[in-house]
Amino acid sequence: MIGQGKDFAIFGGSPAFPDPLRFGQRNLPDWGRVEASFLGIFERQYYANNGPLVRALDAALARRLRVGHAVVVTNGAVALMALAKGLELKGEIVVPALVPASTVQALIWAGLEPVACDVDAESGLISAAAAAAAITPRTEAIASVRLWGETSEPPGLAALAQDKGLALVYDAAQAFGSARDGRPIGSGGAGETFSFHEEHILNAAEGGCVVTDDSALADRLRTIRAFHASPIPVAQRLNGKMSEAQAALALLSLEHLERHIAANMARRETYRRGLDGIPGIRLRAGGPGAGNNAECIGIDLDPAVTGIDAEDCVRVLAAEGIECRRPLIPRLLLGNRSEGRFAVAERLGRCRLLLPNGQAVDDRQIATICRLIHVIMRDASRIRRELRQRA
Amino acid sequence: MQGLTVNLRYTAILKSKIGKQSRGWAMRQNLDDLAILGGVPLFEAPRPIGQLAAPNPERFFALLRQAYETTSLTGQDGIVRRLEQRLAGLHGTKHCVAFANAWLGIIMVLRLLAAGRPGNVVMPAFGYRGLPHFARWAGQMPRFCDVDEATHCLSPVTAAAGIDAHTTCILGVAAAHSPGDVDGLCSLAASRNVPIFFDSVNALGATYRKIPLGSFGCAEAFSLHATKLLNGFEGGYVTTNDGALAKALRELRAGSAAEGAIPLPAQLNEVHAAQAHASLDGLDALIGRNQQRYDDYRTACASLAGFRILPRENADRERYNYLTIAAEIRPPWPLTRNQTVAILRAEGAFVQALYSPPLHRSVDCPPGLAVDDLPVAETLASRFLLLPSGEQVSHHDVEQVAELLHFIQHHGSAIADRLNEKTAA
Numbered sequence: 001m002i003g004q005g006k007d008f009a010i011f012g013g014s015p016a017f018p019d020p021l022r023f024g025q026r027n028l029p030d031w032g033r034v035e036a037s038f039l040g041i042f043e044r045q046y047y048a049n050n051g052p053l054v055r056a057l058d059a060a061l062a063r064r065l066r067v068g069h070a071v072v073v074t075n076g077a078v079a080l081m082a083l084a085k086g087l088e089l090k091g092e093i094v095v096p097a098l099v100p101a102s103t104v105q106a107l108i109w110a111g112l113e114p115v116a117c118d119v120d121a122e123s124g125l126i127s128a129a130a131a132a133a134a135i136t137p138r139t140e141a142i143a144s145v146r147l148w149g150e151t152s153e154p155p156g157l158a159a160l161a162q163d164k165g166l167a168l169v170y171d172a173a174q175a176f177g178s179a180r181d182g183r184p185i186g187s188g189g190a191g192e193t194f195s196f197h198e199e200h201i202l203n204a205a206e207g208g209c210v211v212t213d214d215s216a217l218a219d220r221l222r223t224i225r226a227f228h229a230s231p232i233p234v235a236q237r238l239n240g241k242m243s244e245a246q247a248a249l250a251l252l253s254l255e256h257l258e259r260h261i262a263a264n265m266a267r268r269e270t271y272r273r274g275l276d277g278i279p280g281i282r283l284r285a286g287g288p289g290a291g292n293n294a295e296c297i298g299i300d301l302d303p304a305v306t307g308i309d310a311e312d313c314v315r316v317l318a319a320e321g322i323e324c325r326r327p328l329i330p331r332l333l334l335g336n337r338s339e340g341r342f343a344v345a346e347r348l349g350r351c352r353l354l355l356p357n358g359q360a361v362d363d364r365q366i367a368t369i370c371r372l373i374h375v376i377m378r379d380a381s382r383i384r385r386e387l388r389q390r391a
Numbered sequence: 392m393q394g395l396t397v398n399l400r401y402t403a404i405l406k407s408k409i410g411k412q413s414r415g416w417a418m419r420q421n422l423d424d425l426a427i428l429g430g431v432p433l434f435e436a437p438r439p440i441g442q443l444a445a446p447n448p449e450r451f452f453a454l455l456r457q458a459y460e461t462t463s464l465t466g467q468d469g470i471v472r473r474l475e476q477r478l479a480g481l482h483g484t485k486h487c488v489a490f491a492n493a494w495l496g497i498i499m500v501l502r503l504l505a506a507g508r509p510g511n512v513v514m515p516a517f518g519y520r521g522l523p524h525f526a527r528w529a530g531q532m533p534r535f536c537d538v539d540e541a542t543h544c545l546s547p548v549t550a551a552a553g554i555d556a557h558t559t560c561i562l563g564v565a566a567a568h569s570p571g572d573v574d575g576l577c578s579l580a581a582s583r584n585v586p587i588f589f590d591s592v593n594a595l596g597a598t599y600r601k602i603p604l605g606s607f608g609c610a611e612a613f614s615l616h617a618t619k620l621l622n623g624f625e626g627g628y629v630t631t632n633d634g635a636l637a638k639a640l641r642e643l644r645a646g647s648a649a650e651g652a653i654p655l656p657a658q659l660n661e662v663h664a665a666q667a668h669a670s671l672d673g674l675d676a677l678i679g680r681n682q683q684r685y686d687d688y689r690t691a692c693a694s695l696a697g698f699r700i701l702p703r704e705n706a707d708r709e710r711y712n713y714l715t716i717a718a719e720i721r722p723p724w725p726l727t728r729n730q731t732v733a734i735l736r737a738e739g740a741f742v743q744a745l746y747s748p749p750l751h752r753s754v755d756c757p758p759g760l761a762v763d764d765l766p767v768a769e770t771l772a773s774r775f776l777l778l779p780s781g782e783q784v785s786h787h788d789v790e791q792v793a794e795l796l797h798f799i800q801h802h803g804s805a806i807a808d809r810l811n812e813k814t815a816a
Contacts, residue, residue, distance in 0.1 A: 026462045047624045074491050077656045131427045147674045205464035205660040227521040237524050239494035243624035360462050373661030
């Protein structure tokens, strides 16, 4: 490894992690519990179609999130598609420029035209002022994305939606289990969607759900998510059935949620100690007491101080076998129009870095990552020079 | 040793399950014994429609364990990739692309075939409730066409009537008892320069000209839903010999599509793929048991006038999966199809009217879409029902259903009177 006379892997050295550390939570229940749960399914021989575990999961999620209704589906994208159809949205929907690409994809598949606006410099969330500027006569909704488990509400956003008569929906894929002032995230706007992809804290081998306090909407969503006979009229339906297998995993994951949050907090603390004192690097807020589920552990680099930006950092770390992420504006939002419209989002993309934080990442590995970041910062000017030369 | 203990445990636990009981119909003499008229239902636990196969749990757990050790249950190339290879082999195609369910695969194919043009998808009016929704998700409108009376499928003539300058695709649907005139439809598609895609969800394992379904048209779609032949809990896949189409589908489902295409997360997970592998291991034996049930029904219902178990077309030459048992009701059967369905359902035999109403007369027809009469589809939609089928239906169950049907036939007019009284009241 570098620091012992060897170079970075990106320049030909041996990688710090020959078996790469993947991004994401990848929380898995104990094998014994999984075995028992699946044996139950095999005994009942009930595998799909709104089975007992799916019904139990719908109820357990609603209870845990303190909302009226949870409707589980295939994945987070299908949850957004179902919600869009449940609200009968058409036309344009304002989305923040920092949004998962899959969210934009799902909205387009649902027949909507996502129109991006810039984000708030500190939170990275949609800014009400920028959203207001993006509204046109064809706008029907605003999507707010709870990035990085953020629990704060974009100031003025709900009022804006109400004033303009727009539906406000939340993509809360990264915020399951986050809470604000003790109240779980989930009861915002007309509805919120979650993802149970293994990158997130609750793992159902994919899976997702829509939550809402609106009973009529929940009834429509339950009709929309499958093609069973239903007395409730809806214009467009889909197959979004979650299986009993996925529900079994989700129920176990939900049972262990507090443990997963605590483990995330502990890993965050290890990162904090390891990164302490590196000039130009700041661990993002979200520690104990913040209400964040801490599934995303982010750092902000000040490129003026560090001499290297997040993009180069991600490349160097990836070569070392450390999969990190940085905020990106989805290509689908850029269209043919000139760049520079999303100055804040672009700047966050250059300075914000999300670190590996999963069940399989231990303290020793975190210490190694932190040491590497130290060395990268020390060698920043050479790294930048050599990367530029290559390009 | 550890492995052996675990294996025995799975088997012991699952073998302790006792078969579902039924009370037996033989003792019943009176109309009041019918559940719909207040009697005790024939089946305590409902007998469903659907394969609901129980694959070998040892095999499932062994595969799932592999995924567990990679700490990834989705998006990996392991179990899913191997499943795709096995399925491509089963269908004799170059490519197989798996999805989280058949709907996702179908809407992606339809969208790719439309290539950005809003238009219409030619489809049978006698078909699955989801069909028009598939078209809408691909940015298309359904164009309902009539079907062939014998095959229940689009015919070259009925499909031709629906093709116009805005047609982006023909969505052929293989019926469980017949794949239809596949060559005729493919010729029509070629002559009109329209892509053709087959929904073969109900015909997995079937052949056309002794060639397994899967390689016809631009692509074919299949399901891994538990009620279908291959139980992967839930899932679906598309088979094709078109390398460019397969590549485009893989990119779409992984979120990395080329410029202009809109991806959508749609991957099959490793858990469902593990179950599908285990199901695939037992496929031939399963089809054998299905054929036994089908033969049981045919024998037990042979003397019922006006109640016919729909036979497989060219069964001497072609293969079928024998999962679906459809019955046709015509005079002199003493009751309507809907009355018959209601009586059987009350007894715990969860029969369903087949594709009724037809799509162009259903709530699934897009509002404002005017469709002329499609006489064959409308007639067929009043005639058929699906009988309990799959692994949760035993030989004894089939006999019980048949005895009930004989009772209904014998007391038909009296039952009709009582049902009419009940309705009037």
